Amino acid sequence: MSKKIGDVILDVKNISLSFGGVKALTDISFNVREHEIRSIIGPNGAGKSSMLNCINGVYTPQQGSITFRGQTFGHMDSHQVATMGIGRTFQNLALFKGMSVLDNIMSGRNLKIKSNILLQALRWGPAEREEIMHREAVERIIDFLEIQAYRKTPVGQLPYGLQKRVDLGRALAMEPQVLLLDEPMAGMNVEEKQDMCRFVLDVNDEFGTTVVLIEHDMGVVMDISDRVVVLDYGKKIGDGTPDEVINNEDVIRAYLGTSH
């Protein structure tokens, strides 16, 4: 059961982010190693999603830097982040509801498609070959996520748990090196959570994808993570293996409160 965890792939240094007077993140530093599952946990409003948004360029932190594969950035550009191989899913699903599962996942291949729009519209020559190649990649993802039965179903008609899976599928379609998952198990029942855990582990295992996971369910986090960062009110209060974190007094205080 040993998996090869490599060198640091993503290094976040002294990130601070504020919206006007509200300090969302204060001096946060942590790193992510290749092939690991790294979780970010914390109570509501701790700044977990803000952290992900800094990494993939939705927010621009006022201070600090992010190093990805040796390149250091003061702020990340969303498009560039995607090209570099960082994919993500969203807490509040951002799928195309009227489009089929197949087309939604296909849209994740957008950056990989080389032929121009005219050739694609005519579906001529190289464009057709390319489409077949991408369709195959998408089909492998559909098979992987076991959603063959919903290939042609409009995403809006699917139950929430399946929509989450499609969201993951779209992120996988860009063949990311690092996958940012924002609460992939929120709002799911036990069975759906188990399925999702299995998919996250399988992605990490089969494709060697590095996973950065935000999650509320402590059982899930402690079960599948290699290392955990704990945030509270925008500050880092813990960092280490699940065992270390669970015994950290600051963490216990943040989650369970203290007597005054």
Place this chain on the structure above:
Amino acid sequence: MQTTFPRLLQMHASERPHAPAMREKEYGIWQSLSWSDLSAMVQQLAAGLHQAGLRRGEHMVVVGANRPRLYATMLAVQSLGAIPVPLYQDAAAAECVFPINNAEVRFAFAEDQEQVDKLLEIREQCPQLERIYYDDPRGLRKYDEPCLASLDELQAGGKVFVELHPDFFASEVEKAKPGDVGAMFFTSGTTGNPKGVVHTHNSLLNRARVGADFDKLTGSEEVLAYLPPAWIGQNIFSYAQWLACGYVVNCPESAATVTIDMKEIGPTYYFAPPRIFEGLLTSVMIRMEDAGAIKRGMFHYFMDVAKRVGPALMDGKDVGLGDRLLYALGNLCVYGPLRNTLGMSRVRVAYTAGEAIGPDLFSFFRSIGINLKQLYGSTETAVFVCLQPDHEARADTVGVPCEGVEIKVADNGEILVKSPGLLKEYYKNPAATAEVLTEGGWYHTSDAGFIDSNGHLKIIDRVKDVGRIKGGANDGAMFAPKYVENKLKFFSHIKEVVAYGDGRDKVCVFINIDFDAVGNWAERRNLPYAGYTDLAQKPEVYQLIKECVEKVNADLSVDALLAGSQVSRFLVLHKELDADDGELTRTNKVRRGFIAERYNVLVDALYEGKSSQFIETQVKFEDGRTGKVSATLKIEDAKTFAPVKAAA
């Protein structure tokens, strides 16, 4: 001519090497496997298994869903003179221990991670289990158990061996005789340990051939294999008859895509137990209820026409020109599209077996132009005992004895069968064998029934279940629980029924509602409910079920034999009966005795005349964890009718 499974494979591979043998949908495309590809695969697997140490006469377990490589492995095992033992893929780990130890299994084929996990879980209890080969490597990368190996590795090793010993396979196949043991199936068994039913190559292939000849099956049939391969029905249809006829077996993409796959393939030969047909009809009805007024009106109008005209047309009877035209119009507007939606546009012959089928259900499919028929058989008889000829299909009989079969009704009403397809024995269980196979080669089916005036066999119930009412108004009347249960189950709102009455003064039943059908019914009436348990106890649902029970009572009151089996009291159970809780067999038959023990407070409450009863039950979830459900169940009385002697 008697033959063996591997010889049939060789024959197809040499006579029509490029014809498709199997198809499997993968990555959205139907991938074909030709007979020559299949033959090469089987040779390599056989060589690999030989190298691994599988010997003639040994057993090898195969467990998984319908996949080309599962069937190829079965063929490879048979080629070496060993015996494949298919197990149910949805069986719990503990249920696999007995068969594996009973058959001293050293080698196993597991489809995927789920099956591998199951076998690894019981390895300590099955010390002789040496090697597990898996088909789908997904999720298994991190497993480092030395007993695990992929089928790919096995096949690659075998390929080298085949190149060095090109004659090995043919000489091994030559050694196997038609009278040798070909396969073993474990019967789920309603009591005690399962029994291994031993069949020879000939007993399976003889019946497969007879069934194929009866319906003139050819090599161009298309079959969709989606039921467990461990069930003899599926095994005959997608394995024995597949090799006997050389048609194409199609494996669906996953269990969830069966309806889509069926529509794409358009099978010509179809086989399913009644509950599948029931599920299809329920889904059609639910969708029609939700359809627009015009469509709904058209559907109901033409279904009335179909009900009147369809079965007569199907039976080849004379039908007036007006009705013929009306039916043709209905075919254009409703029946044709409906058959297409069900994936049954090309079905030439469809069979249902395993349980009794409701008359309404049966005639629904026949009325829309699907040649649905019944057959009678069991694991022990290699399926085919009785078959309904094309124009003589009826809901309440199971057909005429097919070629080679002799039928006799014993004094106690039990049906005895003599056929070339009978089991050789129960494995390592001479006592059980002696019980069912008696002098002169008669097999005791333990079904009670009789041959009607048209020469068709009619089944009433299991012999041991047929009982007598004791005391009360109907003292001494005959009680056939299954018969009562089936009559109730024919209503779409009722999923499962357990009837009690033997040795008691009246008949009382437990009822399981059909969650989909009743849920939809409740929604249309704006009846809110929180879940299964809540819905089951709604007074409106009780009223609905009560109407069903009383209709059955009215029906039974004119039955000369079973008027005393009318249902006096009933209750609706708070949870679905489930095989995981041991309440149903793996083939979904109710285990009446077990249920009576488990819910004995409810049985007592029924007979003591209480109007409600609290019960707490432990339930087992699919992942093996357990939980508790509790509820206070209402008990209702149903109206019974004075027996009416049917006018002579």
